[in-house]
Amino acid sequence: MSNPSPVTDPYAYLNIVKNPDGSITRDLTNFPCASATPDPSPLNPVVSKDIPVNQSKSTWIRLYLPTTALDGGAPSQKLPLVVYYHGGGFILCSVDLQLFHDFCSNMARDLNAIVASPSYRLAPEHRLPAAYDDGAEALEWIKNSGEDWIRSHADFSNVFLMGTSAGGNLAYNVGLRSAESVADLSPLQIRGLILHHPFFGGEERCGSEIRLVNDQVCPPIVTDVFWDLCLPVGVDRDHEYSNPTVGDGSEELEKIGRLRWKVMVIGGERDPMVDRQRDVAKLMKKKGVEVVELFTDGDVHGAEIGDPSKRHALFSSIGNFISTSL
Template sequence: MSESSQASDPYALLGIVRNPDGTITFDRTKFPRVPPTPDAVVSKDFRVNYSKSTYMRLYVPTTALNGGVSSMKLPLVVYFHGGGFVNDSYDHEPVHHFCNLMALKLNVVVASASYRQAPQFKLPAAYDDGLYALKWIKNSPDKGWIKSYADLSDVFLMGTNSGGNVAYNVGIRFTEEDLTPLCIRGLILLDPFFGGEERCESELRHVNDQVFPPALTDLCWKLCLPDGADRDHEYSNPRMGEGPEIMQEMAGFRWKVMVTGEGGGAMIDRQRDVANLMKENGVYVIEHFTNGDGHSGDPNKTETMFASIKSLIYSSPPVGFVF
């Protein structure tokens, strides 16, 4: 299939095939899977929920395992992968590489959690699984790495694309639970996936984007939102429903929040809007928006992003914010 025909077919961009009976088939070769690996960072898998077949891959820098410079307990980053709620997995090669690099560069323990995906499991299934992953971290008897190396009083929820949306919504649900000793210190939303019925300017500018055009985001929302819901559902559009009130409550928890976005991406205006909405409602937000190609994979941009995230994790609370 040519590049131009792929761009006009959002199913092809997702690596899925639409079947006559309404189901979809995944092209598993599009996203190769990799096992946990020993390296400067070690990783291993755990089954989190047997009935829902959800998993978690834990990453720990070897300096922590060896009693080196990181022998003290490290911040815990709970990470949710992207894929528009429809594709990708915690054990796909790019996700594994990113989490491995994150644990090394940030000197943190990473818990990369899977979640059920659409269209078989519509929202809020992914949010429920994300919250269950936090409960597993709190309660699971088989968590030697977490007990030994992770500081449960210093936890950040992070996600990319749809995973950023999951991190945000899991954070909301966390505030309604008592998961002591877990203490969330902040949210790190990397190019988070939000939407709305009315096209924003960046969507109009990038209507023919070759990687993640508006037609593809529309398809993802169609597949993942509850039956009968449109893109102005509060899962998609935080300005709707109780979104502003929820952000005011979030401000009361004194979280540090980072929102990132790429100027060459169709969703940049939505990401800026969410950051602005949070700030309007008293949330402490650090914005990391860049210009240019939203899909370049420039290693220099990755290094800059990791430096910003590390600063957020290890910085003192802002003036007036007392944890």
């Protein structure tokens, strides 16, 4: 059987067209969406609902709650809160994408946790740090929210920031900001970051990018386009947003270490970014952060998003991480 042809046209691969005004036209036909499911039923182990965050930015949040929490569970039994940012290279996808909806529903069920998945503005129409601003604003919204599910069921002393791919990069950078403003987030207490196949880059190709140059899921030629469209105009891939290892790292990382937040870095050996993920984990350790690494053989970028059979093992590992982070 012959090897698949390498990706040569990243714009065609992503089904996007770059417009003269700098925006892009996205073909969304390959991204089916799912509605929230707010009504509890025996066939629905997790309920979900959508709530506006900032109407001027059209940002919103989807909340997921295990149905058992509504079935007479002890009101005093608060659940961990996982704030989950979706992936898509900062230019594609949305909170209600069927794959992310199912992933978050499974996570809320398996972890017995509340999952809050905020939307954020996409590039190139809104280049970084717009997504970081929206990710941080979502934490402010949660902190101040009188929303019943959050008020009644969320344990504000047990909060984790998590994301997949670009969402992992977002969780990392919102985490850096949050370490600077811990007092402002009170009573929210972040216990750790869960970086699932986080999206990092750099000008010089790393070993795994060279080795997996013809990857069919997220090859370097595609991630180059992501960075070109999402980074601030005029900077390259060694900007701190994409490559945290340039220089000696940030003071905020040292603060994360002093705050005793734990960080879980999850990756797959078949992901061209795996060496970058290891390098960021190494940097965090150097700065005094306690890091748990979970790198699995044979897994491509974002494996558990596309393959539901891999989720149970992932959430088991994340559940253990959460339980040992208090």
